[in-house]
Amino acid sequence: MKHQQSANACQHLGLASSKVGEVMICPECGVVHLSLNHVSLRFDVEAFRVLAYMLAEAQLNIESYDTRLSKTPEAPHATGFEIAPGKKMH
Structure with missing residues (x-):
């Protein structure tokens, strides 16, 4: 991911937005910007695709x-999320 550090600042194009943030891309350098309230992350297009x-x-x-x-008559007290066989949580 090469972010342009020239005199011309990135020109962001909006891809999507909601109440939690927005996704923009700089067509010139190919950086995807994900902004969530006070956090802003930059990804190359492939890394963003994997995240999505x-x-x-x-x-x-x-x-x-x-x-x-x-569908169960009584909800469990714990979260009940299970990890699929062969998958690890980080």
Whole structure:
């Protein structure tokens, strides 16, 4: 990821925004900017793609858990999130 340090500042194009933050890209240097309240992160396009897929997978797992929870007569007191076989939590 090479961020331009020239006299011309990056020209950010908005890709998405919500109440939690926004995603922008600099077409010239290819840096994706993720801003969440007081935190700003920069990614190259491939790293952002991997992050987006990971977050989408996490959301699907949350929704799957919520569906299973709503079908059980009594909700467990613990969170009940389980790690799939072969997966490690960091």
